[in-house]
Amino acid sequence: MLSPAAAAAADLQRLRRLLSQSHADWSSSTHFSTGFAALDRLLPSGGLLRGSLIEWLSASPGAGAGLLAVAAAIQAQRPGNVVVVIDRERRFYPPAAAAWGLDLSSAMLVHPANLHEEQWAVEQALRAEHVAAVIAHPPRLDARTFRRFQLAAEASGAVGLLVRPASARPERSWAAARWLVEPQPSLTSWRLRIRLLHCRGRYAAESAAAEVDLDEWITRFDATHACHLAPELAHSTAR
Amino acid sequence: MQRMLAIWLPNWPIQRLVNESPELRGRPLLLAETFAGRSSVAACSREAQRLGIHPGMPLAEASALAPRRLQIKPHDPLADWQSLAQLAHWCRRFSPTVGLEASDPPRTLLFDAAGLASLHGSEQSLLDRAAREMARRGFRVRLALADTIGAAYAVARYGNMANIHGRQIIPSGVSRQALAPLPLAALRLPDSLIATLAALGFECVGDVLQLPREQLPSRFGRQLLLRIDQALGAAPEAIVSVKQSPEFAVRQSFEFPLVRQDALRHALLTLLEKLAHALLVHRAGVLRLKCLIECESEIVAFDVGVLQATASAATFAELIDLQLERTRLTRPATAIALEVLQHAPLAQRQTLFFKAQHDFSSSPALAALVNRLANRLGRDAVVRCRLRHDAQPELAYRLERVLDGLPARHKGNVKRLPFGPLDRPLDLLKAPTPLNATIDAVSGLPQQFSWEGRRHVVNQVWGPERIDTGWWRRRRVGRDYYRLETAAGQRIWSYRRREDGRWFLHGFF
Incomplete structure (x- = not known):
């Protein structure tokens, strides 16, 4: 049992975190980049918020929404934390995610058998401490489940990255940001047109859109994750 | 007075395998081992021997002799040893001290039989009973009872027992006569020494026993004299008893069948606490637990497992709850039983110095998440991925169960991906x-x-x-x-x- 003083201190810390989530000001403990400067500029706080849900809607498979979600998960990743991928259809291809920059050694893959189990697994993963991000592909979400996801993420500080079909657009969303990904035919690099449909702290009237070049991620990623010659040292206080 | 019983299990690796999978009985079977890149026959069944196969033969040659019918299994010395240790454990019904022969690999069980004759009527009836029980379990054995470990071993292994059903009693004080006609290998000597003695014309134990004692150490080393003395009882030798690993199982049957789920849950928790207490005494924690709920007409059984050994009843109660949510009990429960399938010492965990791979147990919250997910969705549903060098895209990675912990070796880890960021589909x-x-x-x-x-x-x-x-x-x-x-x-x-x-x-x- 915690002593009353320790319990009060823990309460205070929890409240502080809640407060910082509503009055967003940028710091790496509360915010992280989407990985693309053009998208960060659209967000009122200049980045995505930890302890929230982000939705990526895409009209068709192969539009690149999954890549954006993985990029965000990589940005959200912190040492000692894990990324959980909930993959009901067993179509997530780890080598591609690794090539895109995801560290597979701190990633966990979960294969639920049906929609019901998928929802349960997403909520469990979002609720756990030391989970940096949860990637999932829920096709349908009722408002109550969605809200439960959001509360779970808020409680633990994990980020829920939901990649969903565009048919989910009329559904009510509890996500802090909802993006619509539309690929652009292009001759050189792979360009995506991304619309910010809804974002907490931003007026709905101003619809915002940006064009993202996926090559930007590759150059940025190459620069920051150039080469590790020696293995990273574990955190000395890890139990 | 010392009396020792030795039970030799001829061709133990084959016997063990046939005993475990009876469908292999009567079929040509061989066990293959690979040493320095060369595969050869480690052991083979009698049926395979009839086809001309013998241990030590290259595997390719052996499989060419009977390409169709031959059953080839990997040689598993560790499993052989474990099964023999288990059998020794089971044999504690005959004698309080049971051990394995000290050679490597062991093939003989040794019992301290001093004073047991009076319990069984006579030494012969003790021997008969042991032979009968072994045969009932499907094992082929040869038994010998003698004054010393060395003599009992030698007779069980090399004695001529053609017309006495593989059982022989050497009466007290006649070890020397019994050993004399046996081959030199019966003295448990290294192969090189046997070769040296054979080259000098010594063929059986009796030949060596006639040599003057004082010359032996200087001519053949100390080991020969030690083995002779041990076999004749002049030097002491003790059985190294197999250690008993405690078994943890609890069971409770109800006077009145339980219908209500919360009553069942309460009973489970009480039982778990009892189990946890037993485990704590041994400073052990549970890794996998089997839970049996006996209902009026059926038995519901499931396993729960955790990432890190724990002796906390609450953890398991939660995991069993998750399973109970999925399995609906249609009939009232009459009894519950818990059995620990796998346990491990509750030791402090060593921290990793180099962060090579996340094992998900560094944080209690993550370990709890893994436990919950794996127990509700199945052990196979919670995995980590390891990349492999394979050109075929479907085979370029492997999934490993998180609950199994980290594999001991990381072989063939992919350091650099052979393709770029947008070359493979997500x-x-x-x-x-x-x-x-x-x-x-x-x-x-x-x-x-x-x-x-x-x-x-x-x-x-x-x-x-x-x-x-x-x-x-x-x-x-x-x-x-x-x-x-x-x-x-x-x-x-x-x-x-x-x-x-x-x-x-x-x-x-």
């Missing part, structure tokens, strides 16, 4: 799907294709990337992969099968 179909495509006559590439009832026009094509797995694969794969961009901007990964030129859709970027 969304790979479980199986390639035939692509209904219109092919351009000039370039041979798809112009249009239909997928899920819609037509897609191909705007751009990148490729090919040729993936060929080579002839040594049973199912050879030869594919030319192309990245296609549709007019709508979708990117898909498709390939042309090189055997017949058919197109397949394999994934989405």
